[in-house]
Amino acid sequence: EDRAVGQVTSAQxxxxxxxxxxxxxxxxxxxxxxxxxxxxxxxVVRALLKKIRRRVMVGDSVLVxxxxxxxxxxxxxxxxxxxxxxxxxxxANVDLLLVLFxxxxxRLDPVILNxxxxxxxxxxxxxxVVLNKADLVTQEMKDSWEKRxxxxxxxxxxxxxxxxxxxxxxxxxxxxxxxxxxxxSGVGKSSLINFLRGKSCLPPDDIQALDEVDDxxxxxxxxxxxxxxGRHTTRHVSLLHLPFRGAMLADTPGFSYPSLSMVTINSLAxxxxxxxxxxxxxxxxxxxxxxxxxxxxxxxVGGDWERYPYYVSLWxxxxxxxxxxxxxxxxxxxxxxxxxxxxxxxxxxxPMLELKRHRRTSRRQVRQMVDSDVREQRDxxxxx
Ligand code: GDP
Numbered sequence: 001e002d003r004a005v006g007q008v009t010s011a012q013x014x015x016x017x018x019x020x021x022x023x024x025x026x027x028x029x030x031x032x033x034x035x036x037x038x039x040x041x042x043x044v045v046r047a048l049l050k051k052i053r054r055r056v057m058v059g060d061s062v063l064v065x066x067x068x069x070x071x072x073x074x075x076x077x078x079x080x081x082x083x084x085x086x087x088x089x090x091x092a093n094v095d096l097l098l099v100l101f102x103x104x105x106x107r108l109d110p111v112i113l114n115x116x117x118x119x120x121x122x123x124x125x126x127x128x129v130v131l132n133k134a135d136l137v138t139q140e141m142k143d144s145w146e147k148r149x150x151x152x153x154x155x156x157x158x159x160x161x162x163x164x165x166x167x168x169x170x171x172x173x174x175x176x177x178x179x180x181x182x183x184x185s186g187v188g189k190s191s192l193i194n195f196l197r198g199k200s201c202l203p204p205d206d207i208q209a210l211d212e213v214d215d216x217x218x219x220x221x222x223x224x225x226x227x228x229x230g231r232h233t234t235r236h237v238s239l240l241h242l243p244f245r246g247a248m249l250a251d252t253p254g255f256s257y258p259s260l261s262m263v264t265i266n267s268l269a270x271x272x273x274x275x276x277x278x279x280x281x282x283x284x285x286x287x288x289x290x291x292x293x294x295x296x297x298x299x300x301v302g303g304d305w306e307r308y309p310y311y312v313s314l315w316x317x318x319x320x321x322x323x324x325x326x327x328x329x330x331x332x333x334x335x336x337x338x339x340x341x342x343x344x345x346x347x348x349x350x351p352m353l354e355l356k357r358h359r360r361t362s363r364r365q366v367r368q369m370v371d372s373d374v375r376e377q378r379d380x381x382x383x384x
Pocket of ligand 1: 132133134135136159160161162163183184185186187188189190191192
């Protein structure tokens, strides 16, 4: 009765909001309209999870215990295994990366686009390329970019947030997924998020409860800015419900400049769909088992593909970085070693916690914890 599994939709200060599905709760046809009928709870994180440094992220599936359904409070007791995770912005269980560029203003630069594509591929999360500001360019320009990207192995969505063109085509793409928008500045990331957010809404039942909960969280957050205590330094990110079936979108875009920190020279080739296709299609393997596909003899990938010069340039950059790391650390950096190549997402190394049924916290205790945290931070504000 007082436990449920839900998804963390925002994190601020010591609080997280978790949307849970409550068995038996009326869904008032909301599911039909594409919402996961849910109840939003304000939660604290169990001290044990903090102690063992088990991080709870927006997007995580969590087990909430000690739920007070009237006051909509609870405590996050455990985190279920993640399918994937992004670090910029920090979101767990991301199903889709929308790599957003503009066709003009700023002009689509293939070097920057490739860097973003490689960074996005390195997360192991499926991606879609969206080209915005179609209203600013000719049909020929749109066709030529579409053709070019198709040769690279992507099917671009061409749109204009300004005119609304092409945005409806994106709806099926977003359904039943948690998505994050990535791209350089000025391409329309905020405009796209705001466009989609403008159309987003929550189940009517939840609106009032949410307002109450969110007000509190916002006040708490203000305190932290004033005290500058460094206690609440997590970058703010929330998941928004979109008006498409099961669609969630992070309200904070990511990758202002891709660091390629997860890319290794051994994984680089697998981050280019056209190389993957050549390797899959070929009856033969490369002459060398550890072929880097940069002009070695008997390489089945070869150099007759458009992005080959970008590949070589990125290979040189990553190679240089790895050599430097070897010189400084004597070995590769840990995050290189943890890297897993695409498809099923980045797997977590840490094991799932056993559910400790015998160590449950009562509803009353949870309520007291949340309330005392809120009080404590209000007092801090008063002292100021
Ligand atoms: P961000 O830096 O990627 O978040 O980009 P913004 O959303 O702030 O947009 C940058 C500028 O591009 C703003 O002036 C927008 O009004 C403009 N913009 C966004 N989408 C479009 C579009 O589809 N067409 C045109 N012409 N301008 C757009």
